[in-house]
Amino acid sequence: MFNIEIDGQQVEVEQGQMIIEAADAAGIAIPRFCYHKKLSIAANCRMCLVEVEKARKPMPACATPVTEGMRVFTKTPAAIHSQRTVMEFLLINHPLDCPICDQGGQCELQDISMSYGEGVSEYTQGKRSVDGDDLGSLVATDMTRCIHCTRCIRFCEEVAGIKELGATNRGEHMEVGTYVDHALESEVSGNIIDLCPVGALTSKPFRYQARAWELQQMPSVASHDCVGANTFVHTRRQEVMRVVPRECEDVNEVWLSDRDRFSYTGLESEERLAKPLVKQDGQWQEATWADALNAVKEGLQRVKDKHGASQIAALSHPSSTTEEHYLLQKLMRGIGCHNLDHRLNRVDFSDQDQFGLYPRIGTPVAKIDELNAILLVGSNIRHEQPSIGLRVRKAALSGAHVMMVNPMAYEFHMPMSESVVVKPSEMVSALAQVAKAASELASGEVPAAAAKLLSGVSYSEAHKTIAKKLADAEQATIMMGALAQNHAHAANIRALCNLIAEFTGSSCGALTEGANAQGAWLVGMLPHRAMAGADAMVPGLDAQTCFAEKLRAYVLHGIEPEADVANSQVALDALKQADFVVSTTVFVTDAMKEYADVILPVAPATETSGTFINVEGRWQGFRGARPAFEEGRPAWKVFRVLGNLFALEGFDFESSEQVLTEVHAKVKQLEGKVHAWVAPERLPASHEKGLEVIAERALYQTDAIVRRAAPLASSKANPEFGVHVSVQTAQSAGVESCEQVEVKAGEHRVSLPLVLDERVPTGAVWLPSGYAESAVLTSHATVTLAKG
Amino acid sequence: MSATCEETVKLSDNVRKEIDDWLTRFPPEQKRSATLYALRMVQEENGWVSKPHMNAIAEYLEIAPVAVYEVATFYTMYDLEPKGKHKIGVCTNVSCQLCGSDKIVEHIKNKYQVGLNEVTKDGKYFFQEVECLGSCCGAPVVIVDDKHYKEKLTPEGLEKVLQELEG
Numbered sequence A: 001m002f003n004i005e006i007d008g009q010q011v012e013v014e015q016g017q018m019i020i021e022a023a024d025a026a027g028i029a030i031p032r033f034c035y036h037k038k039l040s041i042a043a044n045c046r047m048c049l050v051e052v053e054k055a056r057k058p059m060p061a062c063a064t065p066v067t068e069g070m071r072v073f074t075k076t077p078a079a080i081h082s083q084r085t086v087m088e089f090l091l092i093n094h095p096l097d098c099p100i101c102d103q104g105g106q107c108e109l110q111d112i113s114m115s116y117g118e119g120v121s122e123y124t125q126g127k128r129s130v131d132g133d134d135l136g137s138l139v140a141t142d143m144t145r146c147i148h149c150t151r152c153i154r155f156c157e158e159v160a161g162i163k164e165l166g167a168t169n170r171g172e173h174m175e176v177g178t179y180v181d182h183a184l185e186s187e188v189s190g191n192i193i194d195l196c197p198v199g200a201l202t203s204k205p206f207r208y209q210a211r212a213w214e215l216q217q218m219p220s221v222a223s224h225d226c227v228g229a230n231t232f233v234h235t236r237r238q239e240v241m242r243v244v245p246r247e248c249e250d251v252n253e254v255w256l257s258d259r260d261r262f263s264y265t266g267l268e269s270e271e272r273l274a275k276p277l278v279k280q281d282g283q284w285q286e287a288t289w290a291d292a293l294n295a296v297k298e299g300l301q302r303v304k305d306k307h308g309a310s311q312i313a314a315l316s317h318p319s320s321t322t323e324e325h326y327l328l329q330k331l332m333r334g335i336g337c338h339n340l341d342h343r344l345n346r347v348d349f350s351d352q353d354q355f356g357l358y359p360r361i362g363t364p365v366a367k368i369d370e371l372n373a374i375l376l377v378g379s380n381i382r383h384e385q386p387s388i389g390l391r392v393r394k395a396a397l398s399g400a401h402v403m404m405v406n407p408m409a410y411e412f413h414m415p416m417s418e419s420v421v422v423k424p425s426e427m428v429s430a431l432a433q434v435a436k437a438a439s440e441l442a443s444g445e446v447p448a449a450a451a452k453l454l455s456g457v458s459y460s461e462a463h464k465t466i467a468k469k470l471a472d473a474e475q476a477t478i479m480m481g482a483l484a485q486n487h488a489h490a491a492n493i494r495a496l497c498n499l500i501a502e503f504t505g506s507s508c509g510a511l512t513e514g515a516n517a518q519g520a521w522l523v524g525m526l527p528h529r530a531m532a533g534a535d536a537m538v539p540g541l542d543a544q545t546c547f548a549e550k551l552r553a554y555v556l557h558g559i560e561p562e563a564d565v566a567n568s569q570v571a572l573d574a575l576k577q578a579d580f581v582v583s584t585t586v587f588v589t590d591a592m593k594e595y596a597d598v599i600l601p602v603a604p605a606t607e608t609s610g611t612f613i614n615v616e617g618r619w620q621g622f623r624g625a626r627p628a629f630e631e632g633r634p635a636w637k638v639f640r641v642l643g644n645l646f647a648l649e650g651f652d653f654e655s656s657e658q659v660l661t662e663v664h665a666k667v668k669q670l671e672g673k674v675h676a677w678v679a680p681e682r683l684p685a686s687h688e689k690g691l692e693v694i695a696e697r698a699l700y701q702t703d704a705i706v707r708r709a710a711p712l713a714s715s716k717a718n719p720e721f722g723v724h725v726s727v728q729t730a731q732s733a734g735v736e737s738c739e740q741v742e743v744k745a746g747e748h749r750v751s752l753p754l755v756l757d758e759r760v761p762t763g764a765v766w767l768p769s770g771y772a773e774s775a776v777l778t779s780h781a782t783v784t785l786a787k788g
Numbered sequence B: 001m002s003a004t005c006e007e008t009v010k011l012s013d014n015v016r017k018e019i020d021d022w023l024t025r026f027p028p029e030q031k032r033s034a035t036l037y038a039l040r041m042v043q044e045e046n047g048w049v050s051k052p053h054m055n056a057i058a059e060y061l062e063i064a065p066v067a068v069y070e071v072a073t074f075y076t077m078y079d080l081e082p083k084g085k086h087k088i089g090v091c092t093n094v095s096c097q098l099c100g101s102d103k104i105v106e107h108i109k110n111k112y113q114v115g116l117n118e119v120t121k122d123g124k125y126f127f128q129e130v131e132c133l134g135s136c137c138g139a140p141v142v143i144v145d146d147k148h149y150k151e152k153l154t155p156e157g158l159e160k161v162l163q164e165l166e167g
């Protein structure tokens, strides 16, 4: 630490800092285009020139390190002269088409040329123009406006990890683009819109929709993954116009995934539900809220009176707010129903009593960057949790060993230290092998149960490497992804991961699905747990059993079973035969109209207040950015009124804050239990017949809103739709030359496009879940392929 | 990644061997450094560098295709379009001009009916304007197929050079 002087002000700096960083920290403005605190230094725009005492020439503040006793001047005649001339240079080829440019009003070039430029230019020659590439459905290009700062190029290469953009040709002919007109494949591509200091890269869905000064900004929290990226929702006349990142160093830094950025477009879907619907004599009628809520009360009461409340189940989407999860379970438990769950994609619940307060990541999100070793188990991290993916990549680039045990040879655009890729059925044994190797490295005594479990397991070099790298690392973590948690033997996988963690001194945790699985666990939206980890007084049925048992009534909150539930066909069958089904939802579907009796429009996260608890246990509250659409209501209000209709006590909330206060108070009273590791009895043998199914929730199929976002649906980041197999698998099934194949699972036959994909292990097929077309297949363990 | 149906080419064994040789001169994680040479090898063998060739280089060096496009388009001596069977570079810089390169240019225009940086109609020659070849003592200089210097040329001398190429 030492002092330098900037514009006469003493500024404390650290060795190695650049002048611009010191100035930023001290609140002294230096204009810049190419410099960005999260990107490498390019120093190519020269906008940041300042005068430094004793230097012969003006110095670029972004690339000049501070030195003891340095005196910097940003506003002397020499500095101003430099700024003016650079500005004039930068505008030589810029079209100055601000009136028709989407960036107008929020443009760094516009602002800086107003404050630092001169009104006239000596350049009178013609300007060049550039045909921009078509970068796909998310980012619009007007490359004539590009000032070649290369922020976008550096972002793709350094942060996103896919070098998709480049600067081709040179001098006056230099162009920024893909050169071959290819749509961006990155799952975080939208960040280049924010980074571009001019109007060269703008949001395609937002194009020509609004001017920046017409927008109102509301802080919010993204609702599509377990990180809860901080956002601003921009509205105009109470309409959501776009979503942009809100800087939060501990959560999403300055980035936002495309899913969180563009999913708002799904809210404009034609399936958006405007009014409550009630089915009367087989006919759907619009109803008033009072009538619709009465119909719900009567329907549930009827089933309860006739069959008992144990014939009712309530399921809520894990992306619902904590307040909603809380009130729904309070309502249902109040009327005697204990079949509650939000774990829609899980199939193995055998270890549910061994969970702590809620499943969580083994290390705070902000600390991922500092880890020395990371083992990903059953996770396509980039698609599943884009923000965590960026952090893991950052760790990898600073030397962490990133490793995986996965059923697919995913390409993560980062150096991988070791990969074990096995068929789903072999995941357990692969982890047992790592555990065995780890047990031999462990310093302490191996617990008898573990030793017994692992006796007879032999391992190979790869397993040993993983164990060793975890053990050697100062800070290591194991992250279980969706493919681990939704595995048929999820409990075994979890037990083994915990065991490996114990042997290697690592932490271990899960990347949960939805935005608020933690909230659901905490408030007891579970069959076996009530508030804050307390055991449920009366245990209920888990999500899959609720459907398998074919109960008489269902309450669905934010769920489209055909896409959101693991055994979707079983779920649909159960719903169709039920006597009464109520769905609280943002959209209405044809399927819903078939099985439901009452459909209630509720507000999505942009239209209601609430709280998400993220995967590290961070409570993030937000308010609605606009009132609910048409007659939609916040779901917490719906559950509150239902509580009143059932004459239940403790349903007098006036606001969601009051609900939250009650949750807080109850959580404080109770302590989450710590559960010791329990060894599984034995490990499952792997002998599956047919081709094993790897059903991965597709990138843009996470929930009802994302699924309807048209720009996301046509993004090239989507996995290619179809059944993915390796060439070898295709050959042995005799389908290598087919375009369309018939996939058989039990009595189901579905015709799907064949995609040859070397990432899939031989003997397995990869299927995207969340699509209606493949829904019946993804819940099966095995399938066969035939020419179709 | 999944298979695509874009046109692809394979680098010849020879080119691969040459690239491998160059790769030994750089740290193993800096394969990108061999891009310049890889492009040169391909151009020598093929006469020009096509997009599929650039993609093949990217794949071989395990770098992004656009990283190869950047290099290939930055240096003007890579030909990214087919340029005739033989490339005849005529230096038009000061020394050569003083010693009569303009006569050679004139001759080309008259005899072959093309200007500089154009390909003859029969596709045989690509006459290119090049900057100083660093051989001013031999001005006027012409470089044939990026490799062979022909010095102290006259229009007649150029004709002889072209005839030798035929032979």
Ligand code: SF4
Residues within 6 Å of the ligand: A145, A146, A147, A148, A149, A150, A151, A152, A153, A176, A195, A196, A197, A198, A200, A201
């Ligand atoms: S497109 Fe924008 S971000 Fe990219 S180089 Fe040009 S001005 Fe910079």
Ligand code: FES
Residues within 6 Å of the ligand: A031, A032, A033, A034, A035, A042, A043, A044, A045, A046, A047, A048, A049, A060, A061, A062, A063
């Ligand atoms: S910001 Fe310093 S040179 Fe661009």
Ligand code: FES
Residues within 6 Å of the ligand: B091, B092, B093, B094, B095, B096, B097, B131, B132, B133, B134, B135, B136, B139, B140, B141
């Ligand atoms: S000017 Fe022609 S070789 Fe130097």
